[in-house]
Amino acid sequence: MAYRYFATPKRKFIVADTPGHIQYTRNMVTGASTANLAIILIDARKGMLEQTHRHSFIASLLRIPHAIVCVNKMDLVDYSEDVYNKIVADFKAFASKLEINDIQFIPISALKGDNVVNKSEHMDWYQGSTMMYHLETVHISSDYNHIDCRFPIQSVIRPHTIDNQDFRGFAGRIDGGVFKPGDRVKTLPSGFVSTIKTIELNGEQIAEAFAPMSVTMTLQDEIDTSRGDMIVRENNVPEIGQDLEVLVTWMSSSPLQARTKVVIKHTTNECMAMVKELKYKVDINTLHRLQDIDTLGMNDIGRISLRTSKPLFYDVYKKNRQTGSLIIIDEQTNETIGAGMII
């Protein structure tokens, strides 16, 4: 997977270019995990392929908030409206089984430039916007959860200098909600309640902090808190528990079996976990569930149950892509072997 960068006067773009073949499922999942928008390319001559199903399923599974379905190579089908309409209808029928909230369809020729940056002169029948116009204007401010306050602590800043004898700042990146000085907050797992004294960065005060800002927070009371703890609102706490149901993409060449012991990374927390059960595997071409499985192989996507060695503070992935995700690490090799979404 290669990253590419470009900018227009309106926006800056980072493109994660992922190959489409099934053996690259894990690359697609990786690229999708941080994306605001997916561009799914369909060859107008070929229509919906197995690989289109896969791309759409991954976009939906990873909850990429927006998708553009580009029907490409329109130059090779005489810019035919019928061909385009048929593909759009096929896609919609398939996508009704998925959860992609915002889908835009655009007929393009990437080679000739039709509807990429400039409106095509060959497709008067298409009234919608060009791909670039859509990319520049798609509304992404609600891609993060701004309701449920979640602040996982990365580290505690204690300068121990004369000027800052009592300074005790919690460093981290906001994963959800809006925090303000004066807010009543609770720290997990201790359950202590306090009030936010300051939110700052480099000594500059911040009036409102929200995802994905990195900040340093101080509290009114001296509370013993460290990396892996989480600051939340008093009346809006995440799930707290050791038994997780997870949709996992398997990324290792050695298959996953039940009763395997693994390491989990979730927010700024790390712990051991036991894979209790493999529940089913999804056929990502048909979306059918295969029950009674013994293993999950490389690039398989399936549902598992995990028991963690200590309680985690989490939300379901649907509610928050940060507090709802985890990675699975091989205890022996230290390789990242799985990507999990909590359901």
Place this chain on the structure above:
Amino acid sequence: MSNYVINHLRELESEAIFVIREIAAQFENPVLLFSGGKDSILLTHLAKKAFYPAKIPFPLIHVDTGHNFPETIAFRDALVEKLGVQLIVGSVQEAIDTGRVREETGADASRNALQIVSLLDTLEAHKVDAAMGGARRDEEKARAKERFFSHRDEFGQWDPKNQRPELWNLFNGRKNYGEHFRVFPISNWTELDVWEYIKLENIDLPMLYFSHKRDCVVRDRVILANSEYIKLKPGEKVVNMTIRYRTCGDMPITGAVESEADNLTKIIEEIASTRATERGGRADDKRAETAMEDRKKQGYF
């Protein structure tokens, strides 16, 4: 009510600070590789912000080739003094003097390959388990696939086929004995982002980056500063030119560009209107198409 968006420079800043804080938390002996160039100056600035009001909790390592611009060294020393951070210097000259490495000869001699040895020696001597650098993915093709956390085996080598997938903001820095990581907090920044942020934050840079007059030698269309480290070839002559640098490596190999841009606004305008990548002017990258990939595998930044 605000609409809860931050602009892309603040988002890049926030991502880099998150990564820098992860390095400090996940590793025992992290360091910041300070090359003296604008990217590592930016990285140092971000590290300061990440831990303020505490001081940067890890040392800076500078591999001094002995061919650095004097401006770079003066700038480095002033910065370290101001931030109250520890500086470790790895010396290529010392490695040559003690016979650890042998100097290249000839007009195009470069100390770049020797730098790798000194760097790895210094990292080993200080038991460094994470070395963060200011490399960016947009610099060139070999870096487009690079991870934030780049795993190196016990020989300091990079295996492009054996890198860990990075999902969400979960970075896996677990390692076996003897292995270490290179970490690139500003992976997602472009050259333009770097300059715009430097302007936004008013970050001090060495004067080399701004237009000035200098005695130069033009070799293979690369503009090199005339210095005691450069041997003139037959037919070459010294010309006084108005130039600036887009990157600051070693004096004998870092190419300058002719430019009148003497402030940040003009530099940003100049970059926005050019397409040549900044490393295009570095003589050592021109030696081989895959120079960067080769050097990375051996443990270069």
